[in-house]
Amino acid sequence: MRLETQTGNGAPRIGVYVCHCGTNIAGMVDVKALTAYAATLPGVAVAREYKYMCSDPGQALIRSDIAEHRLNRVVVAACSPLLHEHTFRGAVEAAGLNPYYFQMVSIRELDSWVHTDPAEATRKAKDLVRAAVQRVILHKPLETRSVPVNPNVLVVGGGIAGIHAALTMANAGKHVYLVEREPTIGGHMAKFDKTFPTLDCAACILTPKMTAVGTHPNITLWTYSEVEKVEGYVGNYRVTVKRHPRYIIEDLCVGCQECIEACVYKEARVPDEFNLGLGKRKPIYLPFPQAVPLLVVIDPETCIEFKSGKCKKTCVEACGERGAIDFTQRERTEEIEVGAIILATGFKTFDARRIPYYGYGVYKNVYTALEVERLINAAGPTGGEVVLRDGRKPERVGIIHCVGSRDEHYNIYCSRVCCMFSIKLAHLIRERTGAEVYNFYIDIRTPGKGFEEFYRRVLEEGVHFIRGKVAQVSDWATSPEEEGKLIIQVEDTLAGMIRRIPVDMVVLSGALEPQADAEAVRRLFNISCSTEGWFLERHPKLAPVSTFTDGIFLAGACQGPKDIPDSVAQAGAAAAEALALVDAGRIALEPNTAYVVADDCSGCKTCIPLCPYRAIAFNGQTAKAEITEALCKGCGVCVAACPSGAIRQHLFEDAEIFAEIAGVLAAQA
Amino acid sequence: MDGPHKEQPAHGPAGTGWEPTIVAFFCTWCTYTAADLAGTSRLKYPPHARVIRVMCSGRVDPQFVVEAFARGADGVLIGGCHPGDCHYQEGNYKTLRRVALLRRVLGEMGIEDGRLRLEWISASEGEKVARVITEMVETLRALGPLALPARRAAWDAEVAPGTVEAVPAAAAGGER
Numbered sequence: 001m002r003l004e005t006q007t008g009n010g011a012p013r014i015g016v017y018v019c020h021c022g023t024n025i026a027g028m029v030d031v032k033a034l035t036a037y038a039a040t041l042p043g044v045a046v047a048r049e050y051k052y053m054c055s056d057p058g059q060a061l062i063r064s065d066i067a068e069h070r071l072n073r074v075v076v077a078a079c080s081p082l083l084h085e086h087t088f089r090g091a092v093e094a095a096g097l098n099p100y101y102f103q104m105v106s107i108r109e110l111d112s113w114v115h116t117d118p119a120e121a122t123r124k125a126k127d128l129v130r131a132a133v134q135r136v137i138l139h140k141p142l143e144t145r146s147v148p149v150n151p152n153v154l155v156v157g158g159g160i161a162g163i164h165a166a167l168t169m170a171n172a173g174k175h176v177y178l179v180e181r182e183p184t185i186g187g188h189m190a191k192f193d194k195t196f197p198t199l200d201c202a203a204c205i206l207t208p209k210m211t212a213v214g215t216h217p218n219i220t221l222w223t224y225s226e227v228e229k230v231e232g233y234v235g236n237y238r239v240t241v242k243r244h245p246r247y248i249i250e251d252l253c254v255g256c257q258e259c260i261e262a263c264v265y266k267e268a269r270v271p272d273e274f275n276l277g278l279g280k281r282k283p284i285y286l287p288f289p290q291a292v293p294l295l296v297v298i299d300p301e302t303c304i305e306f307k308s309g310k311c312k313k314t315c316v317e318a319c320g321e322r323g324a325i326d327f328t329q330r331e332r333t334e335e336i337e338v339g340a341i342i343l344a345t346g347f348k349t350f351d352a353r354r355i356p357y358y359g360y361g362v363y364k365n366v367y368t369a370l371e372v373e374r375l376i377n378a379a380g381p382t383g384g385e386v387v388l389r390d391g392r393k394p395e396r397v398g399i400i401h402c403v404g405s406r407d408e409h410y411n412i413y414c415s416r417v418c419c420m421f422s423i424k425l426a427h428l429i430r431e432r433t434g435a436e437v438y439n440f441y442i443d444i445r446t447p448g449k450g451f452e453e454f455y456r457r458v459l460e461e462g463v464h465f466i467r468g469k470v471a472q473v474s475d476w477a478t479s480p481e482e483e484g485k486l487i488i489q490v491e492d493t494l495a496g497m498i499r500r501i502p503v504d505m506v507v508l509s510g511a512l513e514p515q516a517d518a519e520a521v522r523r524l525f526n527i528s529c530s531t532e533g534w535f536l537e538r539h540p541k542l543a544p545v546s547t548f549t550d551g552i553f554l555a556g557a558c559q560g561p562k563d564i565p566d567s568v569a570q571a572g573a574a575a576a577e578a579l580a581l582v583d584a585g586r587i588a589l590e591p592n593t594a595y596v597v598a599d600d601c602s603g604c605k606t607c608i609p610l611c612p613y614r615a616i617a618f619n620g621q622t623a624k625a626e627i628t629e630a631l632c633k634g635c636g637v638c639v640a641a642c643p644s645g646a647i648r649q650h651l652f653e654d655a656e657i658f659a660e661i662a663g664v665l666a667a668q669a
Numbered sequence: 670m671d672g673p674h675k676e677q678p679a680h681g682p683a684g685t686g687w688e689p690t691i692v693a694f695f696c697t698w699c700t701y702t703a704a705d706l707a708g709t710s711r712l713k714y715p716p717h718a719r720v721i722r723v724m725c726s727g728r729v730d731p732q733f734v735v736e737a738f739a740r741g742a743d744g745v746l747i748g749g750c751h752p753g754d755c756h757y758q759e760g761n762y763k764t765l766r767r768v769a770l771l772r773r774v775l776g777e778m779g780i781e782d783g784r785l786r787l788e789w790i791s792a793s794e795g796e797k798v799a800r801v802i803t804e805m806v807e808t809l810r811a812l813g814p815l816a817l818p819a820r821r822a823a824w825d826a827e828v829a830p831g832t833v834e835a836v837p838a839a840a841a842g843g844e845r
Contacts (some may be wrong), residue, residue: 623694635757636728
């Protein structure tokens, strides 16, 4: 039998627990004085302090007090409720008390950590504890509702993180929808030649996983598609996906590429996206030979049939009886229902044009690192030859690190992978061309497994490392040996001198940045972003893949710069969290929903248009408002608006908030 | 309120006089989370604000604000998600409209504009929580104590004894 049935209506017997949090709280707040003060508050039966309330003995203390002192209310003054409310509600419930006979006070995040005067911090803590004690007296026992969870999962983004998350969940028997906006999955990793520090061939490890996604019976792969709308809530999301027309009937195309061969464009003339414009493609094309799904795409911007309607349509002829080409295709939308969503939307590379003095877009021999990656790749535009735009092999190459990172004008953060991919490119360029390679760095950061060893190896290969931020790249020769070269001006901070280093090729190792549309995506999925625009995890240490929106998880670089192993590890973690959610079958929802006290409702309908979830309806027969609990998410907007006070909110009752206001201000009265 | 806390002095080191008190209503998703971030980042700001957590700034009933002033708050701060970012889609827009109306009512009551502040503070803006509270404390210091309970007593005293009871009755009659 639950205790509240014996004591719930009786006099309040409150237990107040003050946490030291080691010295995090006790170092600033006088916890002894606070506890002594709490003991004097009306209704408080017992007040205690303890070093770590969230620990097992701390929780046991609460449980034993509930039994021993017949407590019917509990207040814990510790860290943020966003961190440990759940923990303490669990402890209260374990002792047989309704978990909502509990109130948590933050005297750490909101007090000890932000204030410097112990007397003031203690006074504030007393005000906050008093408010909680006054409030908790009014708490009512509440029941959590639970709703069934749809077992299907949506993964947004088909880079290595999305691929790994999708495969993990599909292998666990869940149906996965993988939505990717490009015509193929693979993401940035598909563009790499080798991966650091092991020099694995990127395609050799990625393409089998891509194929597995394409053929997995539990994966519905929608490329060239974007999520348009997300409705519903954890366990029950309704997602609308927009599918762009490929002008190819997917079920009929076998990827033979005869249409590409037959295109009236004899030569490929259109800059090719996959090779960052270093190569050319035709209007009908395959993004790259290992694309998954292996389906061609028609680009209506350059296809003659779309531009003039007068093409000979040799591609259709070549496709013959298969008839896979369909110029009449339109955009379609699909609606799916899923229980959880994993966002793996990745990153974009820094636009080096933003730093004009590095000359990208001005001097043709200034490249970005990703462009050089394509040059090195055997499947790239030059067949793996590292050559300049005029076909010459570079004899001297300068690689500039931290382009757009660790710079307050662009991005203040370290992009985390740029040291390593710069060192890798230095090795590969030297291997392919025998060129002298100079790396210009601010700091070398190689904290991963095998990273430092790789750095040493490249050092021993004779790659030069010059510590100093490059000031300028120019073609202004001041001596005969600089003629026709690009000159890198840099302060060598180890040698203590300004240097001018002439090179044939400059490689800019750009920052990783949030996707250009990260803001729109964030709104679509109702999650938060960090200051830089990366998607924000629920907790930086303890919930690195969850978001503040239940049922939405993060994988890979959309959360911040990451290398491949970290992206894969995080994708696995996100998949595990999503699996734990959908596998449970049901999920408990917070009971802080609004309800109508019918007797007080005047039927004015003020509340009805305010509800963002259409949870309130007007009952014509009773002439009163009614709230559908399953639809209510507990914002309380209607509660604040109801002129007759007929709408209330569990856990945020007017009386409870008034008691809190009175409590924090009692010292002023 | 009765009890031992009554002897507790108002803010400020003993003897140095008055310091403002702020009641802050923060939505749990953006501004409360930002206040947590200010904490974990160990940002420093003055200890004058008392935070009351609500699920959405849209839950802040204008009565809460009036109640806070009536009980001795010198300022009220409402913190919600940026427009377009509300966890409940548009609760913050409701707050915006309500605060606009409430300001007019408060003005009628002689409560200066600077005493009620509405701020959009996202979960990543811990720095903004610290800044807004610091600024607000400065504003309130300049405005001085609101002391609404004392002011009300003074207003009551202005009306001659004996007529105090008659006035509300007449006003009530006038309304109907």
